[in-house]
Amino acid sequence: MKPGAEQMNEHTPKTLNVLIADDHAMILEMFELYLAGVPDIDVRTVPDLPAALDAIDGHGPFDLVLVDLDMPGMDGLTGLGKALQRNGKKPVGILTSNPASRVVDEVMSLGGAGIVLKTASLKNLANEIRFMAGGGRYLPIELVEKRSGRSSDDSEATLSKREFTVLELLAEGKLNREIGAALSLAEPTVKMHVKSICKKLGATNRTQAVVVARDRKLI
Template sequence: MQFLIVDDHDLVRETIAAFLDHEGIANVETAPGLEDALEKLAATGGYDLVLLDYDMPGMNGLAGLMQVQSANNGRPVALISGTASPEVARMALEAGAAGFIPKTMPSQGMASAVRMMAAGEVFAPYSFLRQADTSGGPDLTNREREVLRGLCAGLSNKEIARELGLQEVTAKLHVRTLSRKLGARNRTHAATIAKDLKLG
């Protein structure tokens, strides 16, 4: 598999590459900026995973993420950052990022996250995503918690609606709201987050 790390700080870029190499992940290339990354993507046709620094010149917020996603031909692109907020991480996931990795993550955890995202999974450290939430967890209504328990049990919207005495369209709206509150890309991701937070 081929990986690309894009960061404008030489030390950070090379340290992450060394982390991954130490954990047995070979075939890691690097680029010092967005334009260099786009050139490499055009020349190679894409990578199995691109780790993209959020804080580089020219990124223009999540616009740079979308550029790289397009240039990588639909293959995974994840953000890495030492300064981005949990809200930025959530927005990146909603925009289709394969994940979000804080630069403070230990090398072993980073390697596991890279393997997971390269395999098509979504990764984000939920403890980081919860930092902006002073209650220590998402603010869910009682009904949303009931719907979430149904999600965690693997029930369809129709089954959740029947169990709770709701219209199916109402259950579907609750699932959509839950996904937004949890920073999840879909119902399966929402259930995974809920289990991690012991909500379901």
């Protein structure tokens, strides 16, 4: 062994084995692309709860499991309990977009490791994963404020009929100019509608807006 190699190994971060389950392919792709550049996190992805439970049985327990709140097989938070049971004593958290205060309370009371918001920036995802995998219980600050009653209520701003139409075309993957051509709108007008949709849904970009809308069964 080279001099100093043993000392280097002592400080080499342990690779965390993480399972992410979500029925939105674009979400899984975003997470995979981001985490591919994180050397101490090895991620496996699956599309629903049954596949997650199979992965835990076959390749787990994982250092952290993240399950989408609304994907097939979850049956509300029943799926969280199943995943917690199957993953032994290792942590399981929830993926969602805009949970009600009641849901946040239930996740934490059931022993969930926390909640990761799909609408949040990915720049903090690795640290959130490390925190939960290390035994911490994570809630974004906006959910902490919601639980304490300092934030606005859970009611969402209503999309206009035109915004719904634009949102449906966004979900089809159409560009602004294509949406403008389909609806006889100028491209700056389409951009204005997209900005309004993102603001009302609490999303930071058009992709997240589509994910949030699907989570809320708006499209």
